[in-house]
Ligand SMILES: *Cc1c(COP(=O)(O)O)cnc(C)c1O
């Protein structure tokens with residue numbers, strides 16, 4: 001709650017500012033701001049027993065850790081408190097003893113981005129805004145469109161023209177004003193920034209808005225609670241712009257600072273080989289450089305990551321492990337996860353799992369490690385790539401003879 005927020009601090013120059021509902025980036029240097037909390041005040045109100053008795057089954061279960069006055073008056077979707085599974089079959093296939101899946105693809109608009117968009121909608125109401133806008137590779141857009149539709153906010157949404165049909169269809173169904181931009185994500189982002197400035201819309205760009213990461217961190221709070229506050233050794237997830245991994249790390253650090261967990265996991269930062277500017281910076285020790293957006297995992301095809309400072313801090317502070325995977329490894333992970341666990345992820349959704357598999361194979365993590373793999377988006381958003389991963393079914397005429405012919409192939 002806002003009474004626990006001390007202010008907003010620039011991650012680049014250290015400048016400190018009040019945390020206002022429409023606060024964006026550092027006025028002095030343009031760096032991203034980080035919301036700062038009074039952890040001893042939170043720790044006075046929250047403990048394991050308080051959480052055990054709490055009824056709320058959504059991301060707002062952790063109100064003490066969130067930068068909001070309250071939840072506003074507008075209706076909202078039920079975001080968060082997503083399923084958490086122990087998958088012994090997947091663990092066996094990966095050669096691991098303890099593997100858990102956090103399925104964030106079951107959120108209302110079917111991705112982890114709902115956590116950020118739900119936060120954006122509450123902050124837009126606090127800011128007295130009339131309209132919300134963003135640019136996105138797809139899921140930030142569809143989650144904003146859905147969460148804003150529930151709350152009655154009009155939205156303007158800029159997507160690169162390569163965004164998959166499943167995501168664009170969500171935007172259209174949720175009644176967003178959609179602008180499909182013939183260019184890269186970077187081009188799309190730049191245009192949206194110009195338009196937002198010109199029209200004065202509330203800005204739901206993770207590159208700008210410091211509250212979105214606070215929404216995303218709730219996935220880490222849930223994971224810790226679903227593990228009964230006994231953290232695993234590793235948490236693996238896919239990384240594009242870097243806001244999610246930064247949020248996940250913030251969530252675990254918040255819990256650690258308030259005595260809710262007694263150790264921090266190491267993060268496994270998984271990017272696509274064809275677009276891995278953040279992991280490359282970690283691996284080379286050089287500043288990050290833009291890369292081409294060369295992967296079928298559209299949600300993490302971000303050549304110019306806007307949350308680079310925060311994401312690199314998160315990976316370094318957690319003593320994290322960068323792992324890059326090929327598109328084929330991503331498709332294989334989609335099939336493996338589906339077949340062994342019944343969880344259907346979009347390519348970027350299963351990239352974390354692909355990274356776990358590769359990290360075990362390369363000996364980067366030991367086989368007795370405990371790992372959580374976050375599935376960040378649902379596979380129904382991108383069925384062409386799912387078919388690419390798993391193939392087409394056999395097709396026969398409606399006759400028993402024909403069935404007998406193909407039975408041994410099934
Ligand atoms: C946005 C997204 C990511 C990556 O999050 P970043 O904050 O861009 O790093 C991963 N998976 C899915 C499905 C996403 O939509």
Ligand SMILES: [Zn+2]
Pocket residue numbers: 010011012013014015026027028029030031
């Ligand atoms: Zn600054």
